[in-house]
Amino acid sequence: MTDLEFRGDAATDPVAGDRISARESAGGITRRRMMGYLIAAPTLVAAARWAEPAEAAIPTIQASDAFDLSDLLNLAAAATANLVSVRVNSDGTASFDLHRAEVGQGITTATAMIIADEMDIPIDRVKITLADARPELLFNQLTGGSNSMHSIFTPVRAAAATARGQLMQAAAAELGASVSDLTARAGVISARDGRSATYGALAKKAAVTRSAVVTPQLKTRAALQLIGTDQRRIDGPAIVRGEKQFAMDLDVPDALPTMVCRAPTINGTALGIGNAADVKAMPGITDVAIIPHSTYVPGGVAVRGKTFGQCIDAIRALKVSWSAGTAPGKSDASVLADLRKAELPLTPALPGKTVEEVFTFHFRPGDPLETNCAIADVRSNSAEIWSCCKSPIHVQGLIATTILKMPLAKVKLHVTEGGGSFGRHLFADAAYEAAAISKVLRKPVRLMWHRTDNFRQGRVHPMATSRVRMTYLGNNVISHDQRHTSVATDFSHGFGDAITAVDAQLPLQNFVQFSTTIFTLTQNIPYDFGVVTQLLNEVYDIQTFNTSSVRNIYSPDVRTASELVIDRVAEQMGKDRLAFRREFAKDDRMRAVLDKLAQEGGWGRSLPAGVAQGVAVHHEYTGRAACLVELDTRPETVNRKIEKGYSGPRVTKVVYVVDVGLPINPLGLRAQMMGGVMDGIANALSYSLHLKDGYFLEGSWDDAHYTRQWNMPLELRVIVMPQTTNEPGGAGEFGVAATMAAVACAYRKATGTMPTEFPINHAAALDFEVSPNIPSIPQSPTDGLKKAGLKRPRRKRKATKKRTKTTTAKTRS
Amino acid sequence: MPVHTFILNGKRVSVDVEDDVRLLWVLRDMLGVNGPKYGCGLGVCQACTSHINGKAFNPCSVPISLIRSSDRITTIEGLPATVGKELHPMQEAWLDVDVAQCGYCQPGQIMTAVALVEEAQAKGRKVSDADLEQMHNVCRCGTYPRIREAVRAGEAHMPRPKRRRKKKRRT
Numbered sequence: 001m002t003d004l005e006f007r008g009d010a011a012t013d014p015v016a017g018d019r020i021s022a023r024e025s026a027g028g029i030t031r032r033r034m035m036g037y038l039i040a041a042p043t044l045v046a047a048a049r050w051a052e053p054a055e056a057a058i059p060t061i062q063a064s065d066a067f068d069l070s071d072l073l074n075l076a077a078a079a080t081a082n083l084v085s086v087r088v089n090s091d092g093t094a095s096f097d098l099h100r101a102e103v104g105q106g107i108t109t110a111t112a113m114i115i116a117d118e119m120d121i122p123i124d125r126v127k128i129t130l131a132d133a134r135p136e137l138l139f140n141q142l143t144g145g146s147n148s149m150h151s152i153f154t155p156v157r158a159a160a161a162t163a164r165g166q167l168m169q170a171a172a173a174e175l176g177a178s179v180s181d182l183t184a185r186a187g188v189i190s191a192r193d194g195r196s197a198t199y200g201a202l203a204k205k206a207a208v209t210r211s212a213v214v215t216p217q218l219k220t221r222a223a224l225q226l227i228g229t230d231q232r233r234i235d236g237p238a239i240v241r242g243e244k245q246f247a248m249d250l251d252v253p254d255a256l257p258t259m260v261c262r263a264p265t266i267n268g269t270a271l272g273i274g275n276a277a278d279v280k281a282m283p284g285i286t287d288v289a290i291i292p293h294s295t296y297v298p299g300g301v302a303v304r305g306k307t308f309g310q311c312i313d314a315i316r317a318l319k320v321s322w323s324a325g326t327a328p329g330k331s332d333a334s335v336l337a338d339l340r341k342a343e344l345p346l347t348p349a350l351p352g353k354t355v356e357e358v359f360t361f362h363f364r365p366g367d368p369l370e371t372n373c374a375i376a377d378v379r380s381n382s383a384e385i386w387s388c389c390k391s392p393i394h395v396q397g398l399i400a401t402t403i404l405k406m407p408l409a410k411v412k413l414h415v416t417e418g419g420g421s422f423g424r425h426l427f428a429d430a431a432y433e434a435a436a437i438s439k440v441l442r443k444p445v446r447l448m449w450h451r452t453d454n455f456r457q458g459r460v461h462p463m464a465t466s467r468v469r470m471t472y473l474g475n476n477v478i479s480h481d482q483r484h485t486s487v488a489t490d491f492s493h494g495f496g497d498a499i500t501a502v503d504a505q506l507p508l509q510n511f512v513q514f515s516t517t518i519f520t521l522t523q524n525i526p527y528d529f530g531v532v533t534q535l536l537n538e539v540y541d542i543q544t545f546n547t548s549s550v551r552n553i554y555s556p557d558v559r560t561a562s563e564l565v566i567d568r569v570a571e572q573m574g575k576d577r578l579a580f581r582r583e584f585a586k587d588d589r590m591r592a593v594l595d596k597l598a599q600e601g602g603w604g605r606s607l608p609a610g611v612a613q614g615v616a617v618h619h620e621y622t623g624r625a626a627c628l629v630e631l632d633t634r635p636e637t638v639n640r641k642i643e644k645g646y647s648g649p650r651v652t653k654v655v656y657v658v659d660v661g662l663p664i665n666p667l668g669l670r671a672q673m674m675g676g677v678m679d680g681i682a683n684a685l686s687y688s689l690h691l692k693d694g695y696f697l698e699g700s701w702d703d704a705h706y707t708r709q710w711n712m713p714l715e716l717r718v719i720v721m722p723q724t725t726n727e728p729g730g731a732g733e734f735g736v737a738a739t740m741a742a743v744a745c746a747y748r749k750a751t752g753t754m755p756t757e758f759p760i761n762h763a764a765a766l767d768f769e770v771s772p773n774i775p776s777i778p779q780s781p782t783d784g785l786k787k788a789g790l791k792r793p794r795r796k797r798k799a800t801k802k803r804t805k806t807t808t809a810k811t812r813s
Numbered sequence: 814m815p816v817h818t819f820i821l822n823g824k825r826v827s828v829d830v831e832d833d834v835r836l837l838w839v840l841r842d843m844l845g846v847n848g849p850k851y852g853c854g855l856g857v858c859q860a861c862t863s864h865i866n867g868k869a870f871n872p873c874s875v876p877i878s879l880i881r882s883s884d885r886i887t888t889i890e891g892l893p894a895t896v897g898k899e900l901h902p903m904q905e906a907w908l909d910v911d912v913a914q915c916g917y918c919q920p921g922q923i924m925t926a927v928a929l930v931e932e933a934q935a936k937g938r939k940v941s942d943a944d945l946e947q948m949h950n951v952c953r954c955g956t957y958p959r960i961r962e963a964v965r966a967g968e969a970h971m972p973r974p975k976r977r978r979k980k981k982r983r984t
Contacts, residue, residue: 059913104914105914105916167844191960232911233911235913235916236908238911240900240904240905240907240908240913240919240920240923241889241890241900242847242849242890242920243890248841251846282823283831307834307843308838309833310838313833368915369850369860369917369954371852373976419915420914420915420917420953422953438818450854462957463954641949644857645949667911668911675914675955675956676955700853700857701858706953707957708951708957709949709960712955712957716958753958778855780835780854780856781873781874781875782874782875782876784835784836784871785870785875787871788865788869788870790868
């Protein structure tokens with residue numbers, strides 16, 4: 001503490017409860033205080049952290065605590081190193097290096113809003129960048145569990161408030177006025193006599209030469225003007241101009257395009273290349289090398305060349321011998337049989353009437369639109385990596401210790417913005433692989449996965465079954481048992497640090513320490529149903545299939561199974577499906593979203609035969625949600641022709657009511673629910689992978705049917721409930737589960753048949769031609785002009801200056 | 814190696830590259846034009862959608878040898894210049910509606926949208942629901958409803974085409 005000077009009585013002066021969060025915890029409400037720091041720097045740098053560590057110890061099964069880093073920091077000599085900080089620049093802007101990944105969920109915008117609001121600065125003067133891997137942040141650099149806003153809201157506010165407070169002090173000195181006579185607005189501090197100073201002008205004067213501790217004065221809720229208002233994305237202008245930079249857009253010298261020829265079956269390893277020299281001699285190709293499959297590196301045969309197109313040609317020309325991989329011969333049917341064998345028994349039945357069903361949920365992709373990609377420049381004693389990582393501390397540690405065998409400090413990991421994630425970037429497969437390739441080739445590489453590889457060798461949502469049995473007696477539901485049996489979900493990223501991640505690789509640790517923990521902490525039945533049990537069992541180890549926490553993890557499947565059985569129970573008890581849910585809802589917040597849904601959704605309106613409504617609710621991320629769906633299953637709709645598209649039953653209307661506690665940016669929140677709704681529709685109706693002979697058959701977006709324009713609801717309303725608590729709950733994944741369940745319930749009602757297999761089109765004959773698995777990727781088409789309606793003769797008539805015969809690989813395709 | 818030349822966003826460019834390399838890689842890997850994104854390389858996801866002589870197309874599916882010296886290729890970077898403004902009305906609409914989430918597919922969506930409106934205008938009509946229903950571009954963030962809203966808003970502010978004979982009206 002020798003470098004710190006205390007100002008005020010930060011250690012004893014509690015900040016008013018309504019200003020600082022009251023957080024929900026297992027033991028009830030805990031109130032904690034923030035401490036502000038002024039950090040010695042050329043211009044003003046203000047930071048903050050929780051005053052007390054959390055009650056929980058590391059690494060406890062209380063995930064919600066472990067995710068929150070501020071809880072785990074201790075007041076060590078290097079206290080200021082662990083902080084997240086706001087920097088005020090001489091041009092009047094404020095900078096913040098965000099310790100979370102932006103992957104489309106809008107946290108850069110929300111963070112800018114929080115800082116702008118607390119500092120009284122226009123939002124366009126807040127500059128948000130993504131922090132490199134910072135091991136000193138321990139658990140606090142994980143983007144997952146829809147937890148970002150929940151965990152950073154108060155610390156960021158406190159840092160911004162500390163900055164504002166110090167700017168006021170500096171202005172008071174500058175203007176010869178007392179702080180109470182000053183007002184701050186839009187980055188300018190004014191005295192009563194009209195004199196003023198800008199934040200830019202004060203940035204240096206407000207800087208300190210000795211770091212100090214202060215008590216941040218956070219604004220009251222009423223004084224916050226931006227929080228709770230619609231704000232457009234701060235990266236919108238860059239996006240629409242095509243200027244937003246993703247990993248593959250970065251200019252890193254000599255990082256040439258690199259791709260990997262992958263095994264025909266899941267996780268096969270390359271044993272030998274029959275024609276390495278020939279392929280290396282192909283146009284543009286600079287390198288060909290085997291990269292063995294390992295726990296972290298997917299691997300295969302890497303090719304590096306002048307363009308990605310030439311890498312594709314080279315991959316298609318390679319002759320490689322492969323091992324069988326980790327799932328040889330496995331198919332949907334064999335995995336289902338293994339899941340059935342592993343199902344845990346139900347509790348002994350209670351007296352009463354029972355309803356019981358078992359459901360199957362097939363593998364589905366976890367793919368964002370940007371494929372796995374990373375740039376790596378590995379030198380003999382240092383390395384620099386660029387990739388979108390949601391657990392960068394863990395990734396940096398692994399690359400240093402396991403892949404490169406270098407001291408941690410020699411590995412720099414830059415977090416790039418991601419073209420979507422949906423859980424995928426919790427794992428940095430591309431970063432590991434790029435590092436491994438660059439190490440072998442001794443050259444910088446720009447590694448990009450092919451789309452087909454992303455589907456076939458990438459991470460997926462695990463296949464699962466879910467058995468639900470409900471018992472009712474008279475007017476009461478007396479039990480709800482659920483046995484969820486799943487292919488193992490890989491949680492080996494731990495909670496984003498090096499320690500718990502290593503544990504997860506130990507035999508059984510993934511299940512004991514993470515799967516069951518996360519299942520228990522995320523799953524609940526939001527109804528008073530008497531004796532409720534929900535248990536998870538898993539099959540296979542985490543190396544068999546490549547899985548990850550795909551958006552909303554277990555909840556979409558678990559909730560769908562439960563809500564379908566609830567519908568049957570409601571009907572057997574002679575109750576309206578929505579009224580039944582309201583009657584048994586556990587709390588007032590849930591009843592409020594259901595009331596709003598009934599009021600705004602047109603529940604119970606008359607619809608033609610084959611069209612029906614479904615309703616479902618969800619409670620997670622400290623929020624409540626309810627979804628109403630109308631689904632059209634009439635033949636003329638189901639069989640409508642879409643060129644190269646899957647039509648099927650059409651969701652015609654969705655009304656989604658969501659209570660997240662404190663909504664920060666309702667415009668962004670509605671966007672997240674919209675995306676979740678599209679995922680829920682896809683999960684229920686059309687989006688899956690077919691496993692056969694040890695590999696997934698789908699290889700493109702026309703094979704795996706994620707929601708497209710022709711599937712989306714013609715009417716979508718997202719209703720954000722007014723603020724109900726002092727803290728923002730999770731948003732990024734919160735739209736999926738209730739939607740999937742409501743679509744399934746609508747399907748049951750519309751068809752009169754209980755759907756027991758999801759998505760509902762999975763069992764039908766394949767509607768696409770399976771692309772070969774050798775070579776591992778298809779060639780790009782050549783008919784782009786024809787499809788655009790341009791007629792071109794096969795040969796160019798003029799134009800090129802020279803017409804030499806080329807030695808390109810035309811004939812191979 | 815053959816030299817290929819064409820007009821890219823209003824400027825003539827020449828590249829030395831083998832005939833069968835797809836235009837997407839010429840743009841991204843050789844010319845550093847990164848607005849068109851890779852999402853599949855199969856002409857399916859449409860993230861690379863750009864314009865050739867005013868028509869939407871997928872550069873991932875066109876060998877460079879098929880491109881003529883007179884061809885005008887417009888990527889998202891060159892779209893504002895086609896209307897002589899800082900931003901094309903469709904880009905403005907995308908901002909107003911706050912369409913984007915991750916933003917990866919949006920350059921392609923915008924280029925498809927502009928061509929869709931221009932095609933409808935050429936037929937003397939407005940973009941129909943059926944037109945929007947057929948937009949093939951994948952948005953994995955699921956921004957489809959806002960895309961539809963923005964196309965309509967952008968259409969309202971797009972310049973009318975210079976006199977063209979109206980062909981048969983179709984609705």
